Amino acid sequence: MKDVETTEIQHVSDTALMAAAARALETSRPDGLVQDPFAAQLAGERGMDILRGMPRSEFMAFGIGIRSRFLDQLVMRVVPNVSVVLNLGAGLDTRPWRLELPSTLRWIEVDFPDMLRYKAKLLSASTPKCRLERMAADLNDPYARQALLSAIGRKPALMITEGLLLYLLPETVEGLASDSGDAGVKYWLFDLVSPELVQRIHDHSLEKVRAPGDGGVHLLQIAGRTGWTVAERRSYVADAFAAAPERMREIAERAAAAGQTEPPPADDPSGVYLLERER
Numbered sequence: 001m002k003d004v005e006t007t008e009i010q011h012v013s014d015t016a017l018m019a020a021a022a023r024a025l026e027t028s029r030p031d032g033l034v035q036d037p038f039a040a041q042l043a044g045e046r047g048m049d050i051l052r053g054m055p056r057s058e059f060m061a062f063g064i065g066i067r068s069r070f071l072d073q074l075v076m077r078v079v080p081n082v083s084v085v086l087n088l089g090a091g092l093d094t095r096p097w098r099l100e101l102p103s104t105l106r107w108i109e110v111d112f113p114d115m116l117r118y119k120a121k122l123l124s125a126s127t128p129k130c131r132l133e134r135m136a137a138d139l140n141d142p143y144a145r146q147a148l149l150s151a152i153g154r155k156p157a158l159m160i161t162e163g164l165l166l167y168l169l170p171e172t173v174e175g176l177a178s179d180s181g182d183a184g185v186k187y188w189l190f191d192l193v194s195p196e197l198v199q200r201i202h203d204h205s206l207e208k209v210r211a212p213g214d215g216g217v218h219l220l221q222i223a224g225r226t227g228w229t230v231a232e233r234r235s236y237v238a239d240a241f242a243a244a245p246e247r248m249r250e251i252a253e254r255a256a257a258a259g260q261t262e263p264p265p266a267d268d269p270s271g272v273y274l275l276e277r278e279r
Contacts, residue, residue: 013115016091017047018054019163022064025051033065033244034072035098041122042092059254062247063236067191069243070234070272071162072099077232078187078274079105083155086110086148086185088139088176089164092119096128105130110137110148140172142179149183158187165190165219173219177226181277188228188275192219197236197270223275231276237264239271 020043026032027039043051051057072095079085079101087093090109101107107128109116113136120134135151137144159180165173180188220230241248264270 013091013112014046014050015163015167016115017043018050018060019064020092021047021051022061023068024048025058025061026065026068031244031247033062034068036068036094038094038097038123038126039092042094042119059251062244062251066236066240066243067162067272070239071160071189071191074189074232074234074272074274075099075158075160078158078189081156082158082187084108084152084157084184085160086152086157086180087160087162088148089161089167091115091163093162094123096130096132097123097126099129101130103130106133106152107131108133108135108148108152110135110139112136139168139176142175145175145179149179149185152184154184156186157184158189159185161188161190163191165192170218170222174222174226177222177228181227186277187231188223188277189272190219190275191272192270193236194264194268194270197264197268220269220273223273228275228277230273232274234272235268236270236272237266237268 020036020039023034023036023039024043024047026034027036040048051060054060075085075095076099083104083106085105085107087095087108088110090111092115093109095101096107096109107130109119109132111134116134116136135148137148139145159176161176168176177188223230
């Protein structure tokens, strides 16, 4: 039997292993929402153990898969308009290797030093399709954030914070929103899951590492008061059903069997957001 430290999330970095395991599971399915040939290697045994140890691992894999699919779509839509991508809390993301990105695109991955080293080692034999750079930084440190933004210069940039902001304090998120907008960042991609949706899927596996708050709804308020506007959105309710109707019906049937008869409301804010800010 695996011990608790092997199968439960203890640190925010463990969520990167879990997300890679979810992408690996989706990749193995004939109806998978994302194809990531690097995911299984990056997840390793620990990542797969963490995912399998979750009460609803298949639902978690679906959630990570649909998030990845929506972000992929929006990244590819924005890339022709930017020179730089700043991927904060990059974790084990593999877009520089698996998406058809311009070879001239500058892609900067930011994370903890150990995570960057782990990923660099495992992917050392694979060549990214764009100009990849790595930077270690503590995003809670305003000076470190300023150094990151100085590194991208004034060329138009996309900032990605996939699966990250729920682990940051509101003041850190506000600093990112404000500072990035004042620099060269023109687009911002992030995701959020409302407390109502979390309650419906009974997902308490991330409580040890998640920052206290409202599940991310405050992100829209922070973005609005720092000058960002919503350019596009992919809903985890309506758009997920359009992308994977059969699997969404299966989820609804399982929820009903478990006594959860009411689906999330149509106006639930959960989803992936592409924000834009005039420079």
